[in-house]
Amino acid sequence: xxxxxIVQGFHFLRPWWWLLLPLLLFILWHLxxxxxxxxxxxxxxxxxxxxxxxxxxxxVRQRRGPLLMVALVGLMTITALAGxxxxxxxxxxxxxxxxxxxxxxxxxxxxxxxxxxxxxxRARLKLIDILNQRKEGQSALIVYAADxxxxxxxxxxxxxxxAQVSSLKTTLMPQQGSRPDLAIDMAQQLLIQxxxxxxxxxxxxxxxxxxxTDKLESAxxxxxxxxxxxxxxxxxxxxxxxxxxxxxxFLKDSSGAIVIPRLDDKALRDLAQQGAGHYQAMRVxxxxxxxxxxxxxxxxxxxxxxxxxxxxxxxxxxxxxxxLLVMPLVLVLFRRGQLLVVCLILLPVIATVPRDAQAxxxxxxxxxxxxxxxxxxxxxxxxxxxxxxxxxxxLFDNRxxxxxxxxxxxxxxxxxxxxxxxxxxxAYYNKGNAYAQLKxxxxxxxxxxxxxxxxxxxxxxxxxxxxxxxxxEQESGESGDxxxxxxxxxxxxxxxxxxxxxSQSGESQQGESQQGxxxxxxxxxxxSGDPSDAME
Numbered sequence: 001x002x003x004x005x006i007v008q009g010f011h012f013l014r015p016w017w018w019l020l021l022p023l024l025l026f027i028l029w030h031l032x033x034x035x036x037x038x039x040x041x042x043x044x045x046x047x048x049x050x051x052x053x054x055x056x057x058x059x060v061r062q063r064r065g066p067l068l069m070v071a072l073v074g075l076m077t078i079t080a081l082a083g084x085x086x087x088x089x090x091x092x093x094x095x096x097x098x099x100x101x102x103x104x105x106x107x108x109x110x111x112x113x114x115x116x117x118x119x120x121x122r123a124r125l126k127l128i129d130i131l132n133q134r135k136e137g138q139s140a141l142i143v144y145a146a147d148x149x150x151x152x153x154x155x156x157x158x159x160x161x162x163a164q165v166s167s168l169k170t171t172l173m174p175q176q177g178s179r180p181d182l183a184i185d186m187a188q189q190l191l192i193q194x195x196x197x198x199x200x201x202x203x204x205x206x207x208x209x210x211x212x213t214d215k216l217e218s219a220x221x222x223x224x225x226x227x228x229x230x231x232x233x234x235x236x237x238x239x240x241x242x243x244x245x246x247x248x249x250f251l252k253d254s255s256g257a258i259v260i261p262r263l264d265d266k267a268l269r270d271l272a273q274q275g276a277g278h279y280q281a282m283r284v285x286x287x288x289x290x291x292x293x294x295x296x297x298x299x300x301x302x303x304x305x306x307x308x309x310x311x312x313x314x315x316x317x318x319x320x321x322x323x324l325l326v327m328p329l330v331l332v333l334f335r336r337g338q339l340l341v342v343c344l345i346l347l348p349v350i351a352t353v354p355r356d357a358q359a360x361x362x363x364x365x366x367x368x369x370x371x372x373x374x375x376x377x378x379x380x381x382x383x384x385x386x387x388x389x390x391x392x393x394x395l396f397d398n399r400x401x402x403x404x405x406x407x408x409x410x411x412x413x414x415x416x417x418x419x420x421x422x423x424x425x426x427a428y429y430n431k432g433n434a435y436a437q438l439k440x441x442x443x444x445x446x447x448x449x450x451x452x453x454x455x456x457x458x459x460x461x462x463x464x465x466x467x468x469x470x471x472x473e474q475e476s477g478e479s480g481d482x483x484x485x486x487x488x489x490x491x492x493x494x495x496x497x498x499x500x501x502x503s504q505s506g507e508s509q510q511g512e513s514q515q516g517x518x519x520x521x522x523x524x525x526x527x528s529g530d531p532s533d534a535m536e
Contacts, residue, residue: 005086013083013317013378020081024074031067073329080319080326087318099138099154099196101187102127102161105205105235106170107145107178108251109261112206114241115282123204123235124165126282129289130202131158131165140190143168146177148186154194178211181219184230188223199228200277202292206236207264208271220275230275231292235282236263380405403430412437425455432464441472 012018104127110120131139138154141161151168152161170176180203191199201223208216223230240262243251251259265281272279280288380395384405393405399418406415412434419427419434432447448465451458 007086009086011085013085015082017078017081017083020078024071024078027074028067028071031070069329073326076322076326076329080322083317083319084322085317085319098198098200099140099191099194100134100200100202101140101142101154101190102130103180103183103187103201103203103205104141104143104168105145105178105180105203106143106168106173107206108170108176108243109178109206109209109259110235111170111243112236112241112261113244114237114239115235119206119235120168120170122282123233124168126233126289127204128162128165129286131162133289134158138194138196140187141165142183142186142190143173144179144183145170145173146175146179147173148179148183150186150190154190154196178207178209179215180205180208180211181216184216184219184223188219188226188228191228192226197227201228201230201275203230203232203271204235205232205268206234206261208267209261209264216271217274220271224274224276229277230272231277232268232272232275232279233282233288233292234263234265234268234279236261238262238265384408400427400430403427403434407434407437423454425451425458425461428454429458429461429464432461432468436464436468441468441475444468445472 104123106120110118110123112119115122127141136156138156139152139158139161140154141151141164143149143151151164155161183203184201187201220230240260242258242260245251253259263281265279269279278292280291282288376395376397380392380397380401383389383395384392384401389405389409393402393409393411393414396402396405399422403415403418406412406418407430415434416431419431428447428451432444432451435441435444435447445465445468448461448468451461452465455461
């Protein structure tokens with residue numbers, strides 16, 4: 001930074017600490033008065049004779065040293081407490097708080113060998129890959145068969161879960177069966193107990209055969225009503241394979257036929273849609289994980305809070321460096337009780353330390369005293385930290401911070417208006433995020449392109465641009481498909497007039513199913529490629 005930039009940006013983050021300056025001056029005046037009174041010769045000797053009785057003037061000057069030292073320590077301490085700052089650092093406005101609960105199927109069918117070496121082995125490897133790519137946020141692992149068990153509760157240490165995955169086998173389960181509904185209920189309880197506002201469930205299974213449908217649908221409905229989503233990673237193949245037993249034979253049913261479990265993509269896809277999530281069949285490569293990542297439920301889940309959220313500058317405080325200079329001076333004063341003076345200076349500081357920092361900040365935010373000493377941006381920053389986004393938006397003078405507050409409050413159009421006229425790459429990128437929340441895909445694309453025009457290496461803008469383009473293409477494709485579907489329905493209806501009521505009943509049920517799907521999509525905020533899911 002240049003000297004001119006330092007001078008222009010220099011200010012104090014907590015200027016009210018300068019109110020201690022009169023107290024420091026009073027202490028210095030009192031100490032000087034005591035020093036003068038301690039010269040007892042002045043009370044018994046004539047002033048003209050006093051210089052001849054003193055050893056030297058050097059002794060007088062030497063006694064002034066501690067007083068100047070106290071003044072210097074006090075002044076530097078007050079300056080440090082006032083929070084001098086002149087440099088800004090870019091800080092993310094949001095932080096990823098989403099939680100991910102992994103549900104692993106340990107029923108006997110996971111030992112099938114249609115996916116080499118077995119379905120369960122491949123599922124464990126995929127689970128480890130997902131955890132290794134998850135940089136932040138809490139994760140948990142639940143396994144299930146006839147019952148569900150928590151392997152690891154919600155934790156930010158994904159390595160702890162990874163260390164336990166390799167030991168998971170179907171033989172660990174006390175009773176065989178398939179009850180994913182119990183696992184979903186248990187996962188929801190984990191999220192609620194952890195206070196997670198945003199949560200994802202990833203069900204890793206090879207099918208829903210012999211699963212009580214009513215209980216499963218009830219569990220998924222309760223999950224979505226609580227604000228969480230269910231995604232599914234399907235394991236296996238449509239051809240299936242026998243289930244090998246430890247004795248070298250194959251699992252057979254009650255009639256003696258060899259059991260061959262097959263992957264039912266349609267049932268799993270429908271369940272994921274009902275859970276407002278996404279479905280992907282397991283692949284040999286990493287495209288399945290990449291697809292789920294593009295679906296915005298893992299690394300970029302819910303709000304692009306860390307790497308792709310709003311960004312703004314925060315003042316970097318230089319005061320602690322002054323305290324490092326104060327420490328050796330305090331050591332010099334550590335003689336003949338002079339350190340007591342420093343304690344007297346710092347006594348108001350100790351007495352005013354809040355017992356509850358958050359409560360004190362809330363009081364300052366509404367206090368006229370705060371309004372007297374803090375700029376509107378500083379008061380808005382406090383309101384923002386206290387999750388009062390509406391108050392922060394009303395107080396901010398800085399338009400980019402004001403846009404961030406509107407965005408967090410869900411006022412996306414106001415966030416766009418606040419960024420109007422700002423030509424930086426970050427401003428256009430943030431406008432693109434807001435347009436995406438409003439599902440104005442073309443406007444979002446234009447904003448991201450403007451950001452890339454100013455900063456071609458803006459990785460976040462590149463990612464969101466591709467995501468929005470895919471969403472726009474998907475919606476255009478769905479519109480075309482719906483038109484073709486309507487035409488086909490008419491032709492089928494004409495062709496089935498001779499078949500009577502069964503065809504009409506089937507059409508009615510299909511319409512109800514479509515209506516239910518539409519409601520689930522509306523609750524989830526869009527389909528799998530919707531970037532607004534990632535920026536809620």
